[in-house]
Amino acid sequence: MTMGGLLLSAHHVSKRFANGTQALRDLSFDVAAGEFVSLLGPSGCGKSTALRLAAGLLVPDAGSIAYPGSKPEIGFVFQDPTLMPWADALTNARLPLDLKKVARREANDRAARALARVGLAGFEHVYPRELSGGMKMRVSIARALAAQPKLLLLDEPFAALDEITRNELGDDLLRLWRADGLTVLFVTHSAAESSFLASRVLVMTPRPGRIAADITLASGRDSRLAPPTIEAQRAISAALNTAMVA
């Protein structure tokens, strides 16, 4: 992937919730167009809050989230598939297009293509309850892709899945990132997942979260067991351990 100009910039962001929890304090990071950035940290460190701030679903108490160009089309994938149980896979994948009032025929075509890209061709009229956990997550990813986003935000999307499904979906995500020229911001607490998927890893401190390390990963991580991947995982784990006691 070739990296472009600055797409997203978080500048000294702080966020405190109504219950008094200080989720983030002085969080700063940049994401360039075309990057696959992993936001890594322990549970409760404010990763998901940072992602929601990046999406504009939350407003920072201090600091700013800026898109130096125009705000890109954003796709969001939650930890749970977050599907409409009363609607089939096609209608679920079509949701962003329906909300934007895209003509029904075009919306159906785009949603069907998105489903096919995540390996769900032929499952258009299947309801969520009839799908496995991994397939539901694929519908969720297809829904994000149907809107043809420039920036894809993923909040621990594979955390609840078994290892084989997790790896399959990780491979699919990498393929889509490369094919579409997407920018990806991927929240996870897994150093192994980050070391294989991401081009850059932002390691966060425990709550209140801020960036403790910014690691650009070397190329050559062609598989999960390739030496550069293992080496990257070691470096990320070490940075995470340091961040935990910082």
Next chain:
Amino acid sequence: MKRAADFAFPVLLAALLLGAWEWAVAHWQVPPYVLPAPSAIARAFAGNFASLMASLASTLTVTLEAFAAACLLGVATAIGFSQSRLLERTLYPYAVILQVTPVVAIAPLILIWVGFERINLALVIIATLVAFFPILAGATLGLKSADFNLIDLTRLYGASRAQILWRIRLPGALPYLLSGMKTAGGLALIGAVVAEFVAGSGTATGLAWRIVESGNRLEIATLFAALALLAATGVLIFAALSLLEWWLLRRWHESALSDRA
């Protein structure tokens, strides 16, 4: 086989109870003005068929009109509550007061205000008051139970409040609303009967009045026939709403899917 048993056992029990009832009345020679035999009730039903059906039509009309009004008012109010916390905080206490105040106590007032010349409207209003609350409570809970992540997602794509309501909140509220409707269907019938009792002679023509009239004339078999007709109507309303619930939820909701197990 299981389906057949679901019907066969209740029917068998009814046959046994009716047989025991028939035998007991004959054996102890119970006077018919105290407890008529099932066969006498059947004869009364057949003998008064036309007038009982006319009374049923009257009660059923009030019931269905009240049920429809309760559905419209309940859902509209619940939508208002889901869109405005201020509206909910302001109005919900009054909805509860309306629910806990015995309708028999306020029915005479409604009759006076609406006027005996518009008795059917008064009956519908009273029955609507009885049926309203379960719809409001069910729809309000359903509309507020929407998946917050799903709503956040729609906000990300610039959804309007109307789009969120139509595409996310209302479909998600359907199981809660239908549950409220099943309760409200029975309550609308109860409300119609109570309203007819309160309205009294010369105005009401429904089944409730037939029960009062038959009691006054010691035509207890006709009273039982009217009572049985009321019970059957209640069961039919519940069955129709259960069928509607199954049909609307059959593809996706656990409550409808569990019936297949």
